[in-house]
Amino acid sequence: MAIGVAVLGTGRIGGRYIEWTNGVPGAEVRVVAEANPEAAAKWQDQYPDLDFVSDYKEALKRDDVDAVVITLPHWLHRQAAIDAANAGKHIYVEKPMAVWPSEAREMLAAARLNGVKVMTAHTQRYQRPVKAMKEIVESKRFGDLIMAYDMWHKPYEPFGRPKWMLDRELGGGMGQMDGTHEIDRLLHLIGYDVDTVSARVGQFTYPREKYQDIKADDTAMCFIRWKSGVVATISRIAWEKGATEYGTDMFFTEGMARLRIAYGQGPGQKTAIWVGDTPAGTWQEESVDDTSPFEEEIADFIAAIERGDEDTPIPQEHGLRVLEVLEATEESSRTGREIVLDW
Numbered sequence: 001m002a003i004g005v006a007v008l009g010t011g012r013i014g015g016r017y018i019e020w021t022n023g024v025p026g027a028e029v030r031v032v033a034e035a036n037p038e039a040a041a042k043w044q045d046q047y048p049d050l051d052f053v054s055d056y057k058e059a060l061k062r063d064d065v066d067a068v069v070i071t072l073p074h075w076l077h078r079q080a081a082i083d084a085a086n087a088g089k090h091i092y093v094e095k096p097m098a099v100w101p102s103e104a105r106e107m108l109a110a111a112r113l114n115g116v117k118v119m120t121a122h123t124q125r126y127q128r129p130v131k132a133m134k135e136i137v138e139s140k141r142f143g144d145l146i147m148a149y150d151m152w153h154k155p156y157e158p159f160g161r162p163k164w165m166l167d168r169e170l171g172g173g174m175g176q177m178d179g180t181h182e183i184d185r186l187l188h189l190i191g192y193d194v195d196t197v198s199a200r201v202g203q204f205t206y207p208r209e210k211y212q213d214i215k216a217d218d219t220a221m222c223f224i225r226w227k228s229g230v231v232a233t234i235s236r237i238a239w240e241k242g243a244t245e246y247g248t249d250m251f252f253t254e255g256m257a258r259l260r261i262a263y264g265q266g267p268g269q270k271t272a273i274w275v276g277d278t279p280a281g282t283w284q285e286e287s288v289d290d291t292s293p294f295e296e297e298i299a300d301f302i303a304a305i306e307r308g309d310e311d312t313p314i315p316q317e318h319g320l321r322v323l324e325v326l327e328a329t330e331e332s333s334r335t336g337r338e339i340v341l342d343w
Contacts, residue, residue: 002028003302006059006068006089008080010034011162014071014094015043017298018050021069024299026306033059056080060087067305069298070094073164074171078103081118085110091118092301096180097319099171101327104320111316119301119312120319122184126293129259130185132273132286133250136257137189142277143253148190148232150182150248154263156218156238158206166214173216174238175201175326182234183325184318185248186224192321193227198338199329205239222329234329244269258283 005027007017018029032047033056034040040052053059059068060083067090070080078098084091091111097104097120111118124130137145156174164170165177187194199222206214222234247260255277262269274283300313321343328339 002026003066003305004028004030004062004064005302006030006056006062006065007032008056008059008068008070008084009072009076010039010043011036011071011073013294014069015039016294017069017071018043018047020295020298021302023295024302027298027302030064031059031062057083060084060089065089067092067302073162074099074176075164075169077171078107081107082110085114085116085118088114088116090116090305092298093118093120093319095120095122095184095319095322096171096176096326097323099169099176101320101323104323108316108320117305117309117312118316118319119304119314120322121294121297121301122181122188122314122318122322123293123297124181124185125188125314126297127261127271128288128291129247129261129271129273130188132288133248133257133259134189136273136275137250142255142257142275145190145230146251146253147230148186148248148250149235150186150232151235151245152178152182152263153235153237153239153242153245154178155242155244156205156240158211158214158238163213166216168216174218174236175216175220175330178236178238179220179222179234179326179329180322182236183322186232186234187318187321187325189248189250190226190230190232191228192343194321194325194341194343195225195227196338196340197225197325197328197332198223199234199332201330201333205237217330220329220333222332224325 005021021029031051033053035054068084070093081091165172201217201220204219218238220236224232244264246263249258257275259273262271273286332339
């Protein structure tokens with residue numbers, strides 16, 4: 001019997017989960033919850049035979065729903081996940097897991113109490129260049145990893161975003177939107193043995209004194225130390241004027257590798273891996289498939305639920321760890337201190 005799924009929220013990419021989930025053998029979307037009638041109308045027209053409700057709690061009452069996909073605004077993740085867990089539903093929640101680590105801990109506790117799983121949809125490990133980089137790191141193709149530089153420089157365009165995305169207290173800001181992607185990627189590639197975090201985080205490209213409706217960060221430079229000795233920087237800026245770059249450079253004892261993921265329509269946007277492992281000092285491109293990671297990620301989650309796995313493909317604790325690093329960057333910036341993580 002197919003795993004019944006409820007999609008909670010259709011904003012941004014949320015509605016695409018209908019297609020992605022129905023494309024997974026053994027899964028079927030049974031109901032979609034969307035409080036905004038205008039947002040729901042688009043998907044109702046596309047899926048006229050699918051049930052739609054305005055209150056997600058109505059979806060949670062259904063016996064034919066085994067799991068939920070939460071794509072609600074960040075500040076609603078905590079309560080929706082706890083309600084889903086209390087209803088006995090497995091939980092797939094779009095990143096970030098929650099606004100604050102304390103909320104993520106509550107979500108994990110509710111899932112454990114009710115015997116269900118909660119996985120945060122951090123898609124980076126399903127991106128083809130990230131997979132290729134993971135193989136390079138684990139195979140020690142270029143020796144031992146020494147350090148890494150992760151970057152995401154992109155246009156901000158704040159006035160085209162929902163207002164909650166401009167308020168840190170509601171889960172807005174580029175730390176939650178972009179920084180969590182970068183932290184996720186580095187934890188996946190390097191490991192969880194993070195020792196310390198230091199950072200400068202701020203609102204520089206659209207400063208508060210000029211843009212009082214924007215109450216969230218747009219820029220950060222972070223430095224992370226691992227107990228293994230590996231170090232990494234995170235550079236992110238959402239700019240008004242600038243150029244786009246999205247990816248990771250990794251430096252090994254016997255060479256270098258860089259991954260890039262195409263973002264936007266600007267020149268030079270290409271999804272690929274480049275390696276530098278010769279004395280010539282040049283990069284050699286190693287092409288990778290430029291495919292969407294979303295279908296593969298939801299398929300892995302469904303398969304883990306069907307098998308009754310002890311953990312989820314992206315470990316349940318992972319979403320919490322990402323938020324703990326993010327919170328450490330903000331604390332370091334606020335206090336001027338290096339923050340020790342006791343994991």
